[in-house]
Structures are given as C-alpha cells and as structure tokens.
Amino acid sequence: MAMLEVKNLCAFYGKAQALSDVSISVEQGETIAIVGANGAGKSTLLDSVMGLVKNTGSIHLDGQDITGKKTGHMVRAGIGYAPERFNLFPHMTVRDNLMVGAYTARTDIKKNMAAVHRLFPRLAERESQETSTQSGGERQMVSLGRALMSSPRVLLVDEPTIGLAPKVVGEIAAVLKRLSAELGLTVIITEQNANFALSLASRLYVLEGGHVTATGTADELSKDDQLAKSYFGA
C-alpha cells in the first residue's frame, strides 16, 4: 500500500484549472521528485495535497481517505510541508518558529526539537535570532525544521534549492537524504533542477502544463531524448 496516493487530481484557482488528472504515489520511506519548469503546477500540486487549493480527485494517506480535508487535518494526519517561499514568521525567533510547527504535536516537542537540532546544528546556535535577519539557506533550514516539528510521516518539500548557494544546496541535499535513511520519512520534492532531484529521488514525475507527462526512474526517463534534453542537460 502506498504511503501517499494522489489520484486524478484537478486543481483550480477560481475558474482557471491549474492541474489536470494528476496521479502520483509514493511508498513508505521512498523519496520521489516532481520535476517541471516554472508554472508547470509543481507548487499547486503540493498546495492541493495540503488542502490549500480547491481541488477534485482523491488523496489517500497510508490507506486513509483524506480527500477534501482542511490543512490542519492534513498536518495532524502526518503530512509536513516546507513551501518554496518558506512562509516563516519573520519577527519571531527561530525557536518560536519551530514551536509553532509543534502546534499539533505537543507531546513530541523535546524529541522533535532534538532531531531538528541534530539535522541543523546551526538552528540550535541561532535559536534566539529572528528569521527576518537570516540568510536564505538558514530560512530553508527553519522551514524544514518547522515541518519536522509536526512529527510528519510524509514530508513535502517545494523547490528546496531555489536561490541558494551551491554549498548550502549540498547541505540541504545531505539533510534530505538523512530524512528517509535515518528517520524513515517519505519525501516528495519538487525541483526544476532535475539533476539535483535525481541525486535524491528513486523515481521522478515530469509535470508539464498541469499534466504528468512522464514518470519513471532516472534510467528510464533519460532514454527519452526529448526529456533528457529538457531536464537533464543532455
């Protein structure tokens, strides 16, 4: 049984349709990536799973139907989300940002805070700093940390490398690998940088114009000349 299964998802902004019949599934402990250009619908897909965008179709988490539930329910059910723009609380400290992430998992605060500090030692050092004064890389760490504070089983990470320096991208990639290896998390990453996605994910979905146009492992997708040219720089 898939840990998260999305079937025939259509998403709408008012009357405009942003996603058409998108189906994806991810197994327990697996990392998959959704790749696509700007405007392909990657963020909309993750926002829809979180119940932030009006949608139709079905969403199952570990066999449980969570279709149409509110965002708070998705978080309590075990889905964590680190969005592309972080959506942090700029005038709150790092610690308070993480504590807001623990809103639905209050009994796990000590354990989760220790895990976040283990993954991102810098956050422990700067826990009294306001996030408005932090670098992009540090904000990404707070965003991931905040999502982890809710004790998720599935973590959605929207474009984790966008706008970050290469060194920081390496640090984030290392942490994302540890999430599934050490914590057993199921991870869905969206990326424009398909090579980065390949370094983390076992399978990829290609999203174009709100449709899934291809899916498979890196080997399978690289055999398609058009895809290889568009996404893998071949």
Add this chain to the structure above:
Amino acid sequence: MMQIIVQGLLLSGLYALIAMGFMLIFSIGRTLNLAYGAYIMVGGYIYFWLSQQLGMPKIVGFAGAVMVGALMGFLKHRLIVKPLKGDAVAVEISTLILAIIMQSVMVLVFGDASKILLPIIPGVVTVAGAQVTFNILAATVMSWIIIAALYAFVRGTHIGRAMQAVSMDEKGAAISGVDPDKINMITWAISGALGAAGGVFFASYTQLSPQMWVAPVIISIAIVIVGGIGSIIGTLIVAHIIGFLEVSIVALWAPELRGVFTMLLIIGVLVMRPQGLFGREEH
C-alpha cells in the same frame, strides 16, 4: 509636578488596557474594529446592571461584563468578519454600524441620561503628595495585571504563538496545523473581553453613557497608530506617552487642548514613520 506624574501614570495604565484589545484585532485580524468602543460601553453597562441595579457582588459584575464582551467579540467574528473576509472596508463600515446599533440598544434599555458608576473600590489615598482615588489606583493595578497576563499568554503559550504566527503569515500558520479562523475567533473573543474589562474601569473613571464608546476608540486608534502594529510593549509605552501628554496639557496649559496634541502626534507619526514608533515595516 508629582500630581502630574501620579495622574499621568494612572491614566496611562487605563489607556493601555483600553488599547490592548484594539491592538490585538488590528495586528492579528488586520481589522480596524471601529465597534471596539461598543465592548467598552457594553462592559460598563453590564457591570452597572449586575452590581448596581441587581446588587450582585462587584466581582460577579466584572466577570459578567468580561464574559459578555468575549461573547460579543466571538459573535462579531462569526456573523460579520468571517463572512466579509477579505473586504476590509465592508468590515469597518459594518463594525461602525454595529457600534451605533449597540448605542441605540443601550439608550432603549438604560435610557439616554448619563449614569454614575459607583467606585469599584471607594476611598482616597495620598500617593507622593497627590490625592488618588482607590478606584483609579485599582484600575491601574488591574491594567498592569491584565497586560502582564496577556503578554505571558501571547509569548508563552501555543495559542499565543499561533496568534502571532497568523498575524505574520497565514499560510505558514496553516501548514503548521494552526486553524487561522479559529485563532481569529479566539482573538476577537479576547479583544471583546479586554474591551469590556477596560469599559468597567473607564466608566468608573468618567461616567456611563450611551455615547461613551467614541472617546476610547479614538484613544485606541491613536495609541495603535503611534505605537505600531503588533507590539504589546509599544502599545504600553505609547499609552504612557499619550497619558502623560494629556495630563500635562490639562494641568499646565488648557483642558480644551487635551486631545489636540494627541491628534498632532498621530499626524506626525503617520508622515514620518508610518509603521509607528515600535512597529515593523510589513514584508
């Protein structure tokens, strides 16, 4: 001089209490709640009705006023603010209309004439040579206790942090499992309770009348604009600036000019520092 310091300190405490609930809604709900004065007015009248007309203990009158204020805030959110979400002008006009309706209801129930609210604690004490009523002293002490409790609640509890989070980034709060609607509802109820508590003390400081809701709204707007959005400490400090300014003008110059300098301060801050003295620029 000592009289000015003591009176300024006491008036400032009362102003801080009155403005705190208004600031919460302005910061978290992003609404200029022009009906905030209605909580103050109704709070005063409920206390008057329970403790003076029905003869109940003063603490029951105070608790009743706070509960009715909280209920008003809750209902206003559910029936007006939530359905009109996203239309700030409609919300502001609706809340203003509601305040006028509440004024008419108070006239209908209690009559148009002003009423004297008996001192919550009768008696007079001399503080540093200045004559001070126990009533205003109690109001100030209660203000400080309520403000300290509010500060601890907002900074140190999950719901308090969620209130701050919703005010800064609603999507960020939602993906953390916070229900912004629920937090807004709680905020409106707390604001109503604070307004009603302030109303009891304000009415005992001035007098009870159906028109009494206007002055506290103007004071609250002044304090929040000068202090800036989202700062409890800023609200507290500016309440003291305005309190001392008013007491000094009345004592040293002319009582008729009492509110004029506060208005000039608002204009000055709006021109020179629109985010307020202690507010932060919006991101």
